[in-house]
Amino acid sequence: MQRLTNKILKPIVGGAAVLPMMALLAMLIVLLVEAIPAVRYNGWGFFTKETWSIGSLYGGVVNSGGVPHLAGASYGALSIILGTLEMSAIAVIVGIPIAIGAAIVIVELLPSKMSNAISLIIEVLAGVPSVVVGLFGLLTFGPWLARNVYPLLSHMPNVPVLNIFRGSVGHGEGLLSAGLVLSLMIIPIVTSTTRELLRQVPTSTKEGALALGMTSSESFFAVQAPWIRTGVIGASVLGLGRALGETIAVALVSGSVLNLAGNIYGTTGSIASTIVTQLDSAEGDPSGLAVSSLAEAALVLFIITLLVNVIARFIVTRSAHSTTLPVGAGF
Amino acid sequence: MLSPPYAFAQSNSYKARGLDGPTKTRVSLMRRWRGRGWWTLCVMALILLVAPVLVILVNVVSKAVAHWNFNVLWTTSAGNGHGLANAIVGTLVLMLGVGIIAGLVGVGAGVYIAEFARPSLSRTLLRGASEVLSGVPSIVFGYVGYLALVVGLHWGYSLLPALLVVSFLVVPYIAKATELSLGQVPLSYREGATALGMTKSQALKKITLKAALPGISTGVIFALAISAGETAPLLYTAGWTGAYPSLTFVHQPIGYLTYATWTFYDEPSSSIQQLANDAALLIVLLVLLLILLSRFVSWWSARHSPERAN
Numbered sequence: 001m002q003r004l005t006n007k008i009l010k011p012i013v014g015g016a017a018v019l020p021m022m023a024l025l026a027m028l029i030v031l032l033v034e035a036i037p038a039v040r041y042n043g044w045g046f047f048t049k050e051t052w053s054i055g056s057l058y059g060g061v062v063n064s065g066g067v068p069h070l071a072g073a074s075y076g077a078l079s080i081i082l083g084t085l086e087m088s089a090i091a092v093i094v095g096i097p098i099a100i101g102a103a104i105v106i107v108e109l110l111p112s113k114m115s116n117a118i119s120l121i122i123e124v125l126a127g128v129p130s131v132v133v134g135l136f137g138l139l140t141f142g143p144w145l146a147r148n149v150y151p152l153l154s155h156m157p158n159v160p161v162l163n164i165f166r167g168s169v170g171h172g173e174g175l176l177s178a179g180l181v182l183s184l185m186i187i188p189i190v191t192s193t194t195r196e197l198l199r200q201v202p203t204s205t206k207e208g209a210l211a212l213g214m215t216s217s218e219s220f221f222a223v224q225a226p227w228i229r230t231g232v233i234g235a236s237v238l239g240l241g242r243a244l245g246e247t248i249a250v251a252l253v254s255g256s257v258l259n260l261a262g263n264i265y266g267t268t269g270s271i272a273s274t275i276v277t278q279l280d281s282a283e284g285d286p287s288g289l290a291v292s293s294l295a296e297a298a299l300v301l302f303i304i305t306l307l308v309n310v311i312a313r314f315i316v317t318r319s320a321h322s323t324t325l326p327v328g329a330g331f
Numbered sequence: 332m333l334s335p336p337y338a339f340a341q342s343n344s345y346k347a348r349g350l351d352g353p354t355k356t357r358v359s360l361m362r363r364w365r366g367r368g369w370w371t372l373c374v375m376a377l378i379l380l381v382a383p384v385l386v387i388l389v390n391v392v393s394k395a396v397a398h399w400n401f402n403v404l405w406t407t408s409a410g411n412g413h414g415l416a417n418a419i420v421g422t423l424v425l426m427l428g429v430g431i432i433a434g435l436v437g438v439g440a441g442v443y444i445a446e447f448a449r450p451s452l453s454r455t456l457l458r459g460a461s462e463v464l465s466g467v468p469s470i471v472f473g474y475v476g477y478l479a480l481v482v483g484l485h486w487g488y489s490l491l492p493a494l495l496v497v498s499f500l501v502v503p504y505i506a507k508a509t510e511l512s513l514g515q516v517p518l519s520y521r522e523g524a525t526a527l528g529m530t531k532s533q534a535l536k537k538i539t540l541k542a543a544l545p546g547i548s549t550g551v552i553f554a555l556a557i558s559a560g561e562t563a564p565l566l567y568t569a570g571w572t573g574a575y576p577s578l579t580f581v582h583q584p585i586g587y588l589t590y591a592t593w594t595f596y597d598e599p600s601s602s603i604q605q606l607a608n609d610a611a612l613l614i615v616l617l618v619l620l621l622i623l624l625s626r627f628v629s630w631w632s633a634r635h636s637p638e639r640a641n
Contacts, residue, residue, distance in 0.1 A: 009532040010447050016439025017448065020506070021460035023499050027467070027475045034478050101376025109370070118381065120626070125384045127618040129560030131592045132611045136387050139596070184383055191380065215358055217366035238466065245468020247563040248593065272470045272563070279477070279567055291478075298474045302467065309466035313459060 024306075031302060034295035041067040041289060042075045046296060049076025052258040052274070054281060054290040061287045068287040075293040077271070079260040081300065083175070084270040086261070087254065088243040090179025091186055095243075096236050099187040103194035104220070119195070126188035134252030137181040142172025142253060145180070150265055167263035175261040175268050178254035182246055186239035193235035197228040234316035241308040245301065247272035271301040388615070395612035398605045408586070409573030413602050415610055417575050421586040422559055422617070424576050425493060425569070429558040433498040433505055434551050440502065441509025441547075446531065446539075458510070465503035472496050473564035481568055488570025491580040496564045501554035508550020512543040545632030549625045556621040560614055562589040588614045 038046075041064070051074045059071030102122075106115045150169035156162040201224050209219035247270075250256070255267025256277045269277070275294050282290035406414025440461060448454035473496060480492035516539050524534035540547075570584030571594075577583050591610035595603050 006530050006532045009535070010443075013439040013443040014447065016436045017443035017457045017461075017506075019436055019440065020464045020499075020502060021457065023502075024460055024464055024467070026479075027471065030475050030479045030483075031471075098376045098379050101373040102380040105370075105373045105377040109374070118377070120622070121381055121384050123622050124388070124619065125380075127556050127560065127622050128384075128387060129562065129589055129592075129614050129618065131560075131562045131589045132391060132615055133387065135592060135596055135607070135611060136390055140390055141383075187380055213358075215362055215366040217369040218362070220369070241466045245466075245470065247468065247470040248589075252593075272468055275470050275474055276563055276566060279474075294474065295478060298471050302471045305466055305468055305471075306463060309463045310459075312466075313462055 027302065028299075031295050031299040034292055035299050036292070037067050037289055038075060038292040038296040040065060041069055041073075042293065042296065046075060046077050046293075047081070048078060049074065050079040050259065051076050052080070052278075052293075054285045057284065067289065069289040070285060070287055073285075073287075073289055075289075075296075077297055077300065079258060080269050080271050080274045080297070082260055083254070083268040084244055084272070084301075086268070087175055087179040087182055087250065087270060088240055090176060091182035091243040092236065092240050094180060095183030095186045095239065096190055098183070099190035099239075100194050100232060102187075103191045103198060104224075106191075106195050107198040108216070108220070108224075119192075122188050122191055125184065126192075130185065130246060130249040131252070133181060133184060134249035137177060137249060137253040138173065141181065142174075142177040144172070145177060146170060146172035146265075150176070154265075164264050167265065170265040170267070173253060173255040173267055174265045175254065176264045178250050178268075178270075181249050181253050182243045185246055185249060186242050189242060190232070190235045190239045193238075194228060194232050197231045198224060201227045230315060230318065234312050237308060237312035237315060241305050241312065244270075244308065245272055245305050246270075247276050251276050271297050275301075391608075391611050391615050394608040395605075399609070403606070403609050407573055407575060408591070408606065413606060415588065415591055415606060415613065417573060418586040418588045418591050418610060419613065421569075421576050422588045422614075424490070424578075424585065425497065425565075425587055426555050426558055428490070428494040429497050429501060430551060430555055432494060433501045433554055433558075436498065437502045437505025437550070437554070438509050438547060440506040441513065442535065442540075444506065445510040445513035446535065461503045461506050464499070465507075468563075469500055469561055470563040472500050473567055476564065477567040486581040488568065488584040489579070489581045490569070490576065490583065490585050493565050493569035493585065496568050497558045497561060500561065500564060501557050504554050504557070505547070505550045508553070509543065509547050512546025512550075513539060515546065516542045545628050548628050552621050552625040552628070556618045559617050559621070560589065562593050565589065566593070588617075 053072065053074050055070030055073030057070065061068050062071050063069075102118075106118050110118065146169055150172075153165040154167060154169050156165040158166060205223050205227075206219060209223045210216070214222060250270045251273035254269055254273060256269045256273045257267045258269055258274065258278075260266075261268035275298055278290070278294060282294055285291065403414045403416075404419065405416050407417040408414055409417065440457070444454055444457050444461075448457055476492050476496035480486050480495065481488060486492050520538050520542055521534065524538050529537065565587055569587060569590075571590050572584040572586050574586075576585045588610045592607045592614070595607035595610070598604055598607075
């Protein structure tokens with residue numbers, strides 16, 4: 001009997017262990033198969049055209065090149081791909097410094113009781129559902145920014161880099177608001193990783209730096225910063241992956257339209273938000289090409305996030321301080 | 332009484348020499364201000380992290396409490412009933428199902444990766460696949476579930492596709508927690524088990540899994556918190572209904588709380604808009620409860636661990 005359980009247990013848990021790999025493969029295959037008609041119809045135009053339209057529902061189904069589609073259908077994903085990249089870039093530029101700075105204070109300055117409380121707050125931030133953050137961004141945070149912050153930003157001097165803030169500020173739904181909300185959502189993963197990395201820095205090395213007469217900030221740059229650098233880069237790339245794929249909050253705050261933002265305050269959309277907001281109308285397309293094109297968009301998003309995650313894991317494993325860096329641990 | 336340098340060290344009075352402290356005198360003004368600037372920036376970053384969380388929580392609570400009505404808890408949203416009872420039950424049913432499916436698969440995967448996977452290449456591959464899966468956007472899970480299960484297998488919007496999609500979404504977290512906590516089981520436990528002549532599965536059942544249980548439960552609780560708060564993978568797999576879940580696995584849509592927040596805020600009727608705020612409060616409370624529960628589990632297990640007794 002005991003020998004039997006021994007023999008059975010290993011294949012059972014082994015089966016469970018290969019399921020994630022199977023799931024990845026299955027998702028890839030499903031998306032590839034479903035996207036075939038869209039790939040044949042859209043060609044490279046998917047990456048070069050900006051117009052996303054299922055065509056005229058009253059024109060009937062036409063056949064071109066063996067692919068049935070509605071008259072006038074055009075699926076160009078350039079604007080939503082760029083929209084995704086733009087808002088993720090904002091999220092990373094704003095979120096990563098905040099996340100790292102906060103982690104440094106938690107480890108280096110605060111007494112352990114307070115840093116425990118702050119860690120709880122970070123866990124709560126990681127746990128607040130994206131739809132709640134999104135609704136907060138849409139109804140409260142965005143309008144507040146549009147009234148109080150964006151008007152100030154729009155008076156930036158007309159010099160390169162700063163002039164992207166000039167222009168009409170809108171009502172709070174748009175690219176910058178979505179990027180800021182996204183930055184909130186990637187902060188927990190980077191903060192908790194940085195915190196765990198900082199806690200691993202050997203005390204004797206830090207004491208050595210202080211004994212050499214360094215101030216605490218100089219010691220940070222000489223000792224802690226090199227120690228945590230690779231791990232923090234890895235965690236930041238993970239955060240980027242999270243920002244690229246975030247759906248519901250972006251759908252609520254970005255305005256989820258199918259064009260590029262006119263300026264940094266303008267409404268736009270991401271791949272993920274487009275899938276969730278366009279599927280209803282895509283189901284009404286009798287040719288099925290709209291659903292297929294959304295599958296192609298999902299495939300593009302899947303491949304981008306897959307690459308980003310593999311790169312992040314690669315960076316993390318290459319940082320050779322220990323074999324099990326706590327990147328993503330606790331999440 | 333004592334010779335001067337020794338007296339100085341004992342009295343520790345830098346002020347006696349007109350100094351602020353042991354190191355500060357050697358630090359130039361510029362270095363001092365650079366340090367102060369750096370720490371100010373860091374503290375500002377912490378404030379920018381903490382303030383939004385508190386504002387969000389206060390916002391969610393105040394919006395819901397302003398028009399709170401307890402009828403929400405036991406009226407369904409079918410017909411003119413302005414309640415969320417069906418969505419609450421639906422979310423709980425989903426969490427229960429995900430807890431069972433993802434719990435079994437995730438713990439199994441974690442056990443295999445930590446205990447059986449040899450050589451290390453297969454371990455790296457399995458662990459890597461699981462970690463990469465955790466980075467796949469939830470909408471991709473949802474869309475694949477819609478294409479393959481809802482449409483492909485003709486299951487329609489229903490409980491089973493929703494359960495499968497969310498389970499796979501959270502399996503990596505449970506597998507990771509299981510693997511990590513099995514890795515932290517002290518070597519002496521395993522040696523003791525081997526010395527008693529236990530096989531690997533006996534040792535797992537009687538010793539290692541028990542020792543790893545608190546860590547595994549924290550992982551499962553975290554997975555439940557995620558599944559309670561997800562929206563994107565459910566929209567096109569679970570569908571929505573105003574009636575209570577009927578416990579049929581396919582062809583029957585099921586309501587859940589995040590849907591109410593996602594859709595109702597935009598409705599013309601203000602009483603239905605209010606349901607969106609109520610649902611947001613209920614999910615946040617649920618998630619907070621789960622976070623506190625996981626904290627309690629780790630606190631309790633740290634308190635009762637055998638290492639502490641020694």
